[in-house]
Amino acid sequence: xxxxxxxxxxxxxxxxxxxxxxxxxxxxxxxxxxxxxxxxxxxxxxxxxxxxxxxxxxxxxxxxxxxxxxxxxxxxxxxxxxxxxxxxxxxxxxxxxxxxxxxxxxxxxxxxxxxxxxxxxxxxxxxxxxxxxxxxxxxxxxxxxxxxxxxxxxxxxxxxxxxxxxxxxxxxxxxxxxxxxxxxxxxxxxxxxxxxxxxxxxxxxxxxxxxxxxxxxxxxxxxxxxxxxxxxxxxxxxxxxxxxxxxxxxxxxxxxxxxxxxxxxxxxxxxxxxxxxxxxxxxxxxxxxxxxxxxxxxxxxxxxxxxxxxxxxxxxxxxxxxxxxxxxxxxxxxxxxxxxxxxxxxxxxxxxxxxxxxxxxxxxxxxxxxxxxxxxxxxxxxxxxxxxxxxxxxxxxxxxxxxxxxxxxxxxxxxxxxxxxxxxxxxxxxxxxxxxxxxxxxxxxxxxxxxxxxx
Amino acid sequence: xxxxxxxxxxxxxxxxxxxxxxxxxxxxxxxxxxxxxxxxxxxxxxxxxxxxxxxxxxxxxxxxxxxxxxxxxxxxxxxxxxxxxxxxxxxxxxxxxxxxxxxxxxxxxxxxxxxxxxxxxxxxxxxxxxxxxxxxxxxxxxxxxxxxxxxxxxxxxxxxxxxxxxxxxxxxxxxxxxxxxxxxxxxxxxxxxxxxxxxxxxxxxxxxxxxxxxxxxxxxxxxxxxxxxxxxxxxxxxxxxxxxxxxxxxxxxxxxxxxxxxxxxxxxxxxxxxxxxxxxxxxxxxxxxxxxxxxxxxxxxxxxxxxxxxxxxxxxxxxxxxxxxxxxxxxxxxxxxxxxxxxxxxxxxxxxxxxxxxxxxxxxxxxxxxxxxxxxxxxxxxxxxxxxxxxxxxxxxxxxxxxxxxxxxxxxxxxxxxxxxxxxxxxxxxxxxxxxxxxxxxxxxxxxxxxxxxx
Numbered sequence: 001x002x003x004x005x006x007x008x009x010x011x012x013x014x015x016x017x018x019x020x021x022x023x024x025x026x027x028x029x030x031x032x033x034x035x036x037x038x039x040x041x042x043x044x045x046x047x048x049x050x051x052x053x054x055x056x057x058x059x060x061x062x063x064x065x066x067x068x069x070x071x072x073x074x075x076x077x078x079x080x081x082x083x084x085x086x087x088x089x090x091x092x093x094x095x096x097x098x099x100x101x102x103x104x105x106x107x108x109x110x111x112x113x114x115x116x117x118x119x120x121x122x123x124x125x126x127x128x129x130x131x132x133x134x135x136x137x138x139x140x141x142x143x144x145x146x147x148x149x150x151x152x153x154x155x156x157x158x159x160x161x162x163x164x165x166x167x168x169x170x171x172x173x174x175x176x177x178x179x180x181x182x183x184x185x186x187x188x189x190x191x192x193x194x195x196x197x198x199x200x201x202x203x204x205x206x207x208x209x210x211x212x213x214x215x216x217x218x219x220x221x222x223x224x225x226x227x228x229x230x231x232x233x234x235x236x237x238x239x240x241x242x243x244x245x246x247x248x249x250x251x252x253x254x255x256x257x258x259x260x261x262x263x264x265x266x267x268x269x270x271x272x273x274x275x276x277x278x279x280x281x282x283x284x285x286x287x288x289x290x291x292x293x294x295x296x297x298x299x300x301x302x303x304x305x306x307x308x309x310x311x312x313x314x315x316x317x318x319x320x321x322x323x324x325x326x327x328x329x330x331x332x333x334x335x336x337x338x339x340x341x342x343x344x345x346x347x348x349x350x351x352x353x354x355x356x357x358x359x360x361x362x363x364x365x366x367x368x369x370x371x372x373x374x375x376x377x378x379x380x381x382x383x384x385x386x387x388x389x390x391x392x393x394x395x396x397x398x399x400x401x402x403x404x405x406x407x408x409x410x411x412x413x414x415x416x417x418x419x420x421x422x423x424x425x426x427x428x429x430x431x432x433x434x435x436x437x438x439x440x441x442x443x444x445x446x447x448x449x450x451x452x453x454x455x
Numbered sequence: 456x457x458x459x460x461x462x463x464x465x466x467x468x469x470x471x472x473x474x475x476x477x478x479x480x481x482x483x484x485x486x487x488x489x490x491x492x493x494x495x496x497x498x499x500x501x502x503x504x505x506x507x508x509x510x511x512x513x514x515x516x517x518x519x520x521x522x523x524x525x526x527x528x529x530x531x532x533x534x535x536x537x538x539x540x541x542x543x544x545x546x547x548x549x550x551x552x553x554x555x556x557x558x559x560x561x562x563x564x565x566x567x568x569x570x571x572x573x574x575x576x577x578x579x580x581x582x583x584x585x586x587x588x589x590x591x592x593x594x595x596x597x598x599x600x601x602x603x604x605x606x607x608x609x610x611x612x613x614x615x616x617x618x619x620x621x622x623x624x625x626x627x628x629x630x631x632x633x634x635x636x637x638x639x640x641x642x643x644x645x646x647x648x649x650x651x652x653x654x655x656x657x658x659x660x661x662x663x664x665x666x667x668x669x670x671x672x673x674x675x676x677x678x679x680x681x682x683x684x685x686x687x688x689x690x691x692x693x694x695x696x697x698x699x700x701x702x703x704x705x706x707x708x709x710x711x712x713x714x715x716x717x718x719x720x721x722x723x724x725x726x727x728x729x730x731x732x733x734x735x736x737x738x739x740x741x742x743x744x745x746x747x748x749x750x751x752x753x754x755x756x757x758x759x760x761x762x763x764x765x766x767x768x769x770x771x772x773x774x775x776x777x778x779x780x781x782x783x784x785x786x787x788x789x790x791x792x793x794x795x796x797x798x799x800x801x802x803x804x805x806x807x808x809x810x811x812x813x814x815x816x817x818x819x820x821x822x823x824x825x826x827x828x829x830x831x832x833x834x835x836x837x838x839x840x841x842x843x844x845x846x847x848x849x850x851x852x853x854x855x856x857x858x859x860x861x862x863x864x865x866x867x868x869x870x871x872x873x874x875x876x877x878x879x880x881x882x883x884x885x886x887x888x889x890x891x892x893x894x895x896x897x898x899x900x901x902x903x904x905x906x907x908x909x910x
Contacts (some may be wrong), residue, residue: 154766164613195669208731209884210881215880219743225689232684232686275661300760307756312610314754327750352733397670420671424667439463
């Protein structure tokens with residue numbers, strides 16, 4: 001414990017400098033224009049793994065962006081921890097809303113502002129530094145394998161094939177991921193569930209060309225108006241999703257489970273103030289914690305059509321588009337929900353338009369057991385580092401990979417995240433608190449210690 | 456008549472070449488980036504007016520784009536025709552849908568494809584060539600004044616001040632405008648009414664920043680979904696506009712007037728086939744001709760919000776926007792309708808969002824008398840040139856200027872347009888038929904002749 005803190009103190013500035021260097025790479029996986037930067041990022045990650053003492057470090061090319069692998073095996077009698085993370089980031093736009101450039105990390109009152117600071121560069125890099133620390137202090141207690149991918153933000157399309165092809169190499173006892181949030185440093189928490197995802201793009205076509213809204217308006221259905229009506233119909237007056245069959249497989253929690261979940265501290269006034277909102281919204285009959293944790297959702301992620309430039313253009317457009325994603329909970333199936341959405345959206349299209357529904361990517365919801373040695377090791381590590389037992393929570397986000405690990409490698413996952421909900425993930429001014437970064441580097445070696453003991 | 460045709464034949468190629476040169480100027484008034492091109496266009500128009508024999512030619516600067524004036528006065532005993540037109544054009548986007556570049560005029564089976572070919576460069580330039588022709592053939596029968604502006608496509612914001620300041624100079628007996636469509640060369644028509652316009656932009660704000668749709672989705676209202684619901688509510692199940700008071704001042708036509716209007720040839724199957732539509736849409740109880748001519752409309756001209764780039768981004772955006780315009784009919788008032796929309800849109804905003812409504816521009820609806828010497832002169836000119844009496848029609852578009860002329864100069868307007876509804880105004884692949892261009896140049900001198908006789 002003491003030597004861990006001492007080592008962190010002695011290397012504090014370098015640990016920050018290395019993260020900043022990593023954050024300067026614009027590794028935006030969604031936009032092909034950044035492909036070269038994504039590759040350079042992978043090379044930097046591989047080098048840093050080697051520097052930290054990892055062996056067999058390799059950059060595996062895929063049909064998309066590469067996967068970085070590295071390992072440190074200390075003995076076949078030791079349990080093995082497979083660390084997963086991703087070095088790709090969300091697109092930074094809208095750029096004009098960033099206070100400082102997204103790829104020029106800047107510290108303001110103890111927080112690192114940069115795209116990827118928390119999601120997930122700042123979090124997976126804690127594990128790289130924890131490896132260095134355990135090596136240097138001779139406290140390595142488990143075998144460690146790293147699999148850091150570059151396509152998490154675009155659906156990890158090429159990860160399943162890589163895993164299927166490398167089952168031996170990836171063999172482990174547990175998967176450890178830091179890509180989620182905790183309630184706060186005062187109220188540490190561990191996520192025990194993640195929502196799944198179904199992400200689609202829809203295209204509504206009216207007339208075969210853009211028309212003059214004065215000449216044709218009123219006689220030809222406007223695809224924007226039509227799309228708006230279709231979107232409006234996707235939630236009913238109780239803010240429930242209207243897609244037939246959507247809720248059929250949703251696992252309802254017991255009153256006891258719901259009560260436990262609502263134990264987590266939540267201040268609605270503070271929540272609203274932070275978001276600048278007068279009122280919240282959501283499915284009737286559920287609390288905000290439940291709406292974001294155990295209930296499925298349907299969100300509009302983007303919409304566009306017609307003239308969106310400066311000034312006025314009196315056009316009746318030919319097409320309108322939207323990006324729509326649904327968060328799924330146990331036991332909904334991503335492919336099934338995608339199919340239900342497609343069928344429903346096509347069925348509600350009036351005969352004066354045609355619609356095209358294109359699935360982008362999905363992921364299965366997952367729940368992690370709270371009675372496994374790995375989960376208990378995480379609990380103890382956090383208790384040692386924070387002086388408090390972590391609160392179990394249900395995360396609203398999705399890490400599709402979790403269910404993939406279970407299917408392909410038969411491994412459970414521990415979600416030991418050190419971010420905060422206020423870190424602006426996927427938003428302008430994403431940040432990660434320096435205190436959380438170092439608290440994570442301090443906690444991870446303790447996880448390895450406890451996991452070795454409990455296994 | 457013969458000498459007119461002979462002169463056109465002799466100068467046919469040059470008349471086309473000059474129009475093509477005019478069409479090559481990207482005089483997009485909506486986008487400040489083109490301001491320099493708009494200025495160059497004004498200079499070209501001024502030069503061509505001089506070449507055609509106009510005097511007192513001047514380019515009048517305004518707070519926006521300049522106005523070109525020129526005149527040819529042959530005698531105080533002659534009636535005076537004020538020709539209005541505009542040399543600015545709509546933005547060309549979406550560029551990828553143009554078969555040939557918008558500012559490189561190209562002829563395909565007798566049609567000139569270019570932005571502004573019909574609206575309004577190709578049409579106002581007919582009057583410039585008609586002046587040249589009447590000068591050359593000594594057939595000038597009326598005094599002519601030209602006022603060609605550069606802001607029609609953005610609401611003619613600076614024209615009222617110019618007119619107020621130049622009433623003497625603009626004094627005339629009638630305004631003649633070629634900026635509308637006729638049914639076809641086989642069925643010539645004259646527009647006797649134009650719809651007014653109210654154009655607004657709306658902004659819906661939810662949370663004060665873009666959020667992660669997994670972390671906040673389901674608990675915070677999505678501004679895109681909210682905007683969609685608000686838009687969907689603007690039309691009822693009969694496709695009538697739901698804004699309280701919207702229809703209060705709409706002039707209902709008599710059954711006789713509606714019957715007359717529906718005399719105009721209309722082939723619904725052909726109309727749908729041309730637009731690639733399975734079904735039409737519109738206010739219940741009215742025909743397509745009525746929906747686009749005598750009924751007011753509300754159209755979405757553009758919508759945008761959230762992530763609209765490549766791939767997927769799971770964002771719950773802070774803001775969503777739309778451009779909305781309403782076409783107005785007698786006796787609706789543009790400012791009053793704009794106020795009604797603003798009040799209504801703000802009133803239907805749920806408490807979990809804030810909305811901002813910004814008026815862009817508007818224009819009053821107008822009806823032109825069919826018993827005036829000017830209208831009869833136009834009828835006879837068309838009958839001479841086409842061998843058929845023109846059918847009176849109600850145009851769906853708006854030329855706000857028409858009501859302005861009536862207010863400020865006490866002048867009625869004759870809308871002698873030679874375009875076609877199929878000319879793709881405001882759309883990719885805008886075109887103007889070469890035959891219509893020359894038919895217009897042939898008809899205009901006949902209008903001057905008849906107007907001089909009838910006045």
